[in-house]
Amino acid sequence: MKKTNQEIMNHEYLMTNGLGGYSFGTLDQVNCRKYHGLYTVSYNPPIERTHLISKLQELITIDGKVYPLTFENVPSEKETETNLINFTHEGIIEQWFQIEEAHISVERTIAMKYGSNHLAVRYQIASEKPVKFEIVPLYNFRDHHDTITPDISEYSDAYNQNENVLEVSASGKSVFLKIDGLEKVSYHPNRIYSQESYYPIETQRGYPDIERHAIMGSFIVDLEPGQNKLDVLVNITNDFESADAVFLNRKERYQQLIREAGASSEPFKRLVQAADDFIVYRKTTGKMTIIAGYPWFTDWGRDTMIAIPGLTLETGRSAEALQMIEGFLEMSHMGIIPNNFPDEGQPPMYNTSDGTLWLFNAMYAYYQTTNDLAAVEKCYPQMMRIINHHIQGTINDIYMDHDGLLSSGNEETQLTWMDVKVNGWVVTPRHGKAVEINALWYNAIAIMHEFTQLLGVKSENIEIDFGNLMNKIKKSFNALFWNEKDQNLYDLIIDGNAIDIPRPNMIFAVSLPFAVLDEKHWKAVVGYVQEHFKMPYGLLTLRREDENFHKTYDGDLLSRDGAYHRGTAWGWLIGPYLEAHFKTYHDLQYVKASLDTLMTHLDEGIHGSISEIFEGGAPHAQRGCSAQAWSVAEAIRIWKMVYKK
Known part of the structure; x- marks a missing residue:
């Protein structure tokens, strides 16, 4: 289905970590401003906030056809596609997406551990047929106030296949991602720029409103029919807590x-x-x-x-x-x-x-x-x-x-x-x-x-x-x-x-x-x-x-x-x-x-x-x-x- 850009812009989520860091976006996961990003951390709490990961693009392939889970704004269009059907925020953020044509539903859960930079994203995917699930992180190591297209030549990546851990570095900073919950995960390097991200809220505010992000590669997993679960763990150091631990931390704090x-x-x-x-x-x-x-x-x-x-x-x-x-x-x-x-x-x-x-x-x-x-x-x-x-x-x-x-x-x-x-x-x-x-x-x-x-x-x-x-x-x-x-x-x-x-x-x-x-x-x-x-x-x-x-x-x-x-x-x-x-x-x-x-x-x-x-x-x-x-x-x-x- 489609929503007007105004409808999407006016419905946002925010999760913070008590240190100045945050995960911030629209409920539909369509970035509409330069501050929208999955993972922004503070290097000198609560200031020096740095935008590291703009979003995770999720692509679902079934019977040879590719379905995006979430979408991006197009400057010339007044409406944007969305698969979101429900949202809750009680300690942890839960989003429910449905791709009706492919008979696929996805529950997406996000949480930042309070008092640390640990972030977890969990996908629970229900499908009647085999699915190829691809996760494409979009990076932009920048001050959270800026809007830039990064110099991709300054970015580097290193993947540890045994641990399913990826390190991406630029400007003296690093972010680590780990795919957890599945044994068969493959990483496919691919140093390219993303398509343009258009930020209509920045247009309203008179600021630069378009940027691109660095894509260093993607994670691909093959899922069997039925219920499948996988976790993406993120940190600025190479140590991780399980998604269960991060979610429990936020649930207990909420209570x-x-x-x-x-x-x-x-x-x-x-x-x-x-x-x-x-x-x-x-x-x-x-x-x-x-x-x-x-x-x-x-x-x-x-x-x-x-x-x-x-x-x-x-x-x-x-x-x-x-x-x-x-x-x-x-x-x-x-x-x-x-x-x-x-x-x-x-x-x-x-x-x-x-x-x-x-x-x-x-x-x-x-x-x-x-x-x-x-x-x-x-x-x-x-x-x-x-x-x-x-x-x-x-x-x-x-x-x-x-x-x-x-x-x-x-x-x-x-x-x-x-x-x-x-x-x-x-x-x-x-x-x-x-x-x-x-x-x-x-x-x-x-x-x-x-x-x-x-x-x-x-x-x-x-x-x-x-x-x-x-x-x-x-x-x-x-x-x-x-x-x-x-x-x-x-x-x-x-x-x-x-x-x-x-x-x-x-x-x-x-x-x-x-x-x-x-x-x-x-x-x-x-x-x-x-x-x-x-x-x-x-x-x-x-x-x-x-x-x-x-x-x-x-x-x-x-x-x-x-x-x-x-x-x-x-x-x-x-x-x-x-x-x-x-x-x-x-x-x-x-x-x-x-x-x-x-x-x-x-x-x-x-x-x-x-x-x-x-x-x-x-x-x-x-x-x-x-x-x-x-x-x-x-x-x-x-x-x-x-x-x-």
């Missing part, structure tokens, strides 16, 4: 995750499994961290702190939450935690005004979940130093003004979560006093006030009267940010002047644990956000009436960055919105209905996960990263909020 999270409903089980994709080991710190999104992000401080409550605390992984908080505290510089760890391994960047403030929120959530006052006591001195740096002034022009509010940045910086800067253009200038930064600042001061009381720290031992500072911040905030005319909050104050460009950031003045906005204004703000920014899976970043509103998010980098925070909807914002709505209206049914709508997205993009962004215009197609940490985290957090009530 452990579900058990520790107390997950019973199917949507929540899927979210818990998705959460595990983002929590990875960072070699440079020796601690766990959070990948912001797949396939292209690394770990970001802001994203990590926002995601910690949902991904870890609400899934029974509080020890990892504390490890992350402590790890980022240790790497703080002048009171600012790292915002980003570049993929190429350079030093971290500290260009954030909110990531550090979100750490206070994460620490408060940790304490609320665990009652671990010892951890609070351990982190308290570092958190106090951070507050002092903000009060006295620190890097990136971040300082507390005379009114108690926090000012940050200048015309050339992008320090809030709306942080796009392209070709010197700061797309959403938000220097000065931003509404959510000061909501977070008040929240951080209130948290320190509570921690100070819990720890019994005497006032003479601290320089800051947190209670008085809270009152000062709240008074100034409500005086400056409240827009009486439109019954909403200004997004930004620059040099005492309110910038009247309404944005969804006002919701944080209600949603955070310690709300800075006077309660008498909550309904107005939540109602305004609901009317102007709410869409099924998140919040728009501009009102539709704004002249800069972008309905679509596509084209080259400049076009996409121009729309990124100017109309595009963000999935993670559904969390603070629903929390603020419940705090204000106490309407549990509304929150549940909104959450149910969000759960329908689990069958789009990467199945079982939630995307980074959605187009501002209907039908709000998913864009950006197909799986985003804070989107999944906020869905989990609100799910637990709803079903604890």
Whole structure:
């Protein structure tokens, strides 16, 4: 049968290994973007990710006729053949294919062992007649961000017939494949290029969209009628675990995750499994961290702190939450935690005004979940130093003004979560006093006030009267940010002047644990956000009436960055919105209905996960990263909020 390319592109799978490596593709096994690949590993977890095997082409010959199990896109065609009839992902990925004309069915199972680079692919083939089954690996040793046609002369292969092990090497790297489960396997060297792989998603994103892969040869096995099974084992070293061991590892991990999270409903089980994709080991710190999104992000401080409550605390992984908080505290510089760890391994960047403030929120959530006052006591001195740096002034022009509010940045910086800067253009200038930064600042001061009381720290031992500072911040905030005319909050104050460009950031003045906005204004703000920014899976970043509103998010980098925070909807914002709505209206049914709508997205993009962004215009197609940490985290957090009530 045939599916439209859009249908195929919008249904993906993802499996990760806790080290930054992943197996990623469409459910139909048709590669539609440069990041799609059977086997991508991280050589410096979780960065330096290298795409090694694009896919395994499977060819079935019966009665002299060749049937491909999976297909490739053709640039001139709008539809692509597919044999897929079913798919599941519960620890391991299982795909069922059927070639009706030949009366052949194939069950294909994929898994990466957690914490290692072992990958296993199992084929279970049912046929009424003898079958020749050919597996053709497509190699492309490249950075996972690139699109290239390799120089095949740089590739070499060596086959050990006795062990059915093939080594393919290029650019100082190797990948080993072993065919297991059958005695009679033959390897046929054949140094050629594959046909062109066309990536329509890269066409949408304005990137090179065609490449070829190196084919070094193929494995061929002859199968008798009936049920047959064979395994392909993959690693970057010449040692292998059996497919059974790899599958058992993933099944047991899935069951452990579900058990520790107390997950019973199917949507929540899927979210818990998705959460595990983002929590990875960072070699440079020796601690766990959070990948912001797949396939292209690394770990970001802001994203990590926002995601910690949902991904870890609400899934029974509080020890990892504390490890992350402590790890980022240790790497703080002048009171600012790292915002980003570049993929190429350079030093971290500290260009954030909110990531550090979100750490206070994460620490408060940790304490609320665990009652671990010892951890609070351990982190308290570092958190106090951070507050002092903000009060006295620190890097990136971040300082507390005379009114108690926090000012940050200048015309050339992008320090809030709306942080796009392209070709010197700061797309959403938000220097000065931003509404959510000061909501977070008040929240951080209130948290320190509570921690100070819990720890019994005497006032003479601290320089800051947190209670008085809270009152000062709240008074100034409500005086400056409240827009009486439109019954909403200004997004930004620059040099005492309110910038009247309404944005969804006002919701944080209600949603955070310690709300800075006077309660008498909550309904107005939540109602305004609901009317102007709410869409099924998140919040728009501009009102539709704004002249800069972008309905679509596509084209080259400049076009996409121009729309990124100017109309595009963000999935993670559904969390603070629903929390603020419940705090204000106490309407549990509304929150549940909104959450149910969000759960329908689990069958789009990467199945079982939630995307980074959605187009501002209907039908709000998913864009950006197909799986985003804070989107999944906020869905989990609100799910637990709803079903604890």
